[in-house]
Amino acid sequence: MTTVDPAPRRRMRADARRNYERLLAEAATIFAEHGVEASLEEIARRAGVANGTLYSHFPTRQALLEALLRDRMQALSDKARDLLDHPSADEALLIWARAAMAHTTVYRGLVTSLMRSIEDETSHLHAACQAVLTAGEQLLNRAQAAGGMRADVTASDLYALINSVSWVGEQTSPAQGERLLAFGIDGMRSATDSR
Amino acid sequence: MTTVDPAPRRRMRADARRNYERLLAEAATIFAEHGVEASLEEIARRAGVANGTLYSHFPTRQALLEALLRDRMQALSDKARDLLDHPSADEALLIWARAAMAHTTVYRGLVTSLMRSIEDETSHLHAACQAVLTAGEQLLNRAQAAGGMRADVTASDLYALINSVSWVGEQTSPAQGERLLAFGIDGMRSATDSR
DNA sequence: TTGCTAAGTTGAGGCTGTCTCAATATATTT
DNA sequence: AAATATATTGAGACAGCCTCAACTTAGCAA
Incomplete structure (x- = not known):
């Protein structure tokens, strides 16, 4: 019933959308390489954003997954x-x-x-x-x-x-x-x- | 064949033996409470020894286990x-x-x-x-x-x-x-x- | 175009945990 | 009572998680 919106409530700002996608892509790569316990810092690093950005898009590892x-x-x-x-x-x-x-x-x-x-x-x-x-x-x-x-x-x-x-x-x-x-x-x- | 000695090669010093036993006892308690990924620092702390002592007796978590x-x-x-x-x-x-x-x-x-x-x-x-x-x-x-x-x-x-x-x-x-x-x-x- | 503001980003900092090793302390032997 | 082999200590280097106050910027409206 109350599933989370795949596309968030209001449209995201362009830069936010870009980072979001980039984070997902890097997460896919890194999880595939090192498993789901891989470092989130590493994902942020490879996506070229600060870790805070990762956390703002995905508050928990589960959310990212x-x-x-x-x-x-x-x-x-x-x-x-x-x-x-x-x-x-x-x-x-x-x-x-x-x-x-x-x-x-x-x-x-x-x-x-x-x-x-x-x-x-x-x-x-x-x-x-x-x-x-x-x-x-x-x-x-x-x-x-x-x-x-x-x-x-x-x-x-x-x-x-x-x-x-x-x-x-x-x-x-x-x-x-x-x-x-x-x-x-x-x-x-x-x-x-x-x- | 080459199993590790339950009682180590040469007799341990009295204080060492005491700490060894104490660490095992605390580990049993803490693993039972928090699982085998529990903090080793916590085990050392509760056993009343420095973490280095724990590591000297049990070089790895596996060894302790x-x-x-x-x-x-x-x-x-x-x-x-x-x-x-x-x-x-x-x-x-x-x-x-x-x-x-x-x-x-x-x-x-x-x-x-x-x-x-x-x-x-x-x-x-x-x-x-x-x-x-x-x-x-x-x-x-x-x-x-x-x-x-x-x-x-x-x-x-x-x-x-x-x-x-x-x-x-x-x-x-x-x-x-x-x-x-x-x-x-x-x-x-x-x-x-x-x- | 310019300024405004909501939206988004940053990264240092606090925390916990792992593991190491030079300095120190102590049990045991002689 | 030394001497010595054996243990213990705890600070320190490092990595990861997560937060949040300060900063930056996209997008809009005048």
Whole structure:
């Protein structure tokens, strides 16, 4: 409901807009290189502005992350919607789970923020995470209706699974993350399922 | 093989021993309160010594953690050995996995250190983690021989699973962690198994 | 064009934390 | 009671977070 405006209330001054964009661009680069705990001072430095400017645009690290991820998270929710048309409900869920995993691991350390944000309603990322969870829930429900997934699996279980395997992928190797995802999903399948 | 001496090479001076113990005790308290990223200065302060003393006893945070966990990790390895006598191989594995999870969540943030340490051979905790992994492997192998677990599951898979569900437990709730553990183990079971 | 003002930027400064090392102190040995 | 090996100390160098009073500038209106 009360999502933050992507384009702020009143139009920004030209220089402000420029700095805002520049900060986002540098943040993307630096987070990709050093993870989401990278120095904010460094980002400001590389963007050619004083740290105060960074803080005025993005009061917290979360706010910066939120701005950086907005589009990507929207895309992930959209993708879930699209996959509702996929012929196999089970396969659709697996495809989406992998996509979610890929999204969650773009920046090192991101998964922890995303996991925290679903719990913490005051988080800048909360709404976006909630949307992703709900999107996943649609796919899950369809798979359950089709009989492929156990009825007692919740959207929270799915969200937690995706995040936990993303965390593993980040800590060890993407392949290890993928393996755990496969085991986890298998464990959530209905007993009648073979394999 | 080349484990670090629990009681250092030559006997410590009395005052050194006293400070060492004091630091460990305070670290246990403070890590329990604030997680493993708690301030080392604070630990030194509460132990009534200068920070240099802390650093001289424990050159890194990992070293401190290692000293703090040594006994507990040994106990976990021992427990695996004991459980090899349990009548049900499957049940033994599950019991141990839960114990491992409990161990892994004594301090907030610990799970990340433990996961890093299995990968990083230079880590102070590496040997202890390796021992735990090997201990788990025994239980896993027995369960596989008994036909309860898929043959393609590795000790690394098991280690990763335990850590990932511990991480979830830490981020959300222990109950959520438990749920994921159940799903994960189920996914690792042989197809012939019911449920 | 010029001046006005709201909007935006600056960067020093306070804070916490990590880690080091020369000077100092003390336990133990002889 | 030295002598010596062993420990402890704490200031200091550095980095990062965040704030805010002083300053600068874009954009508008006269």
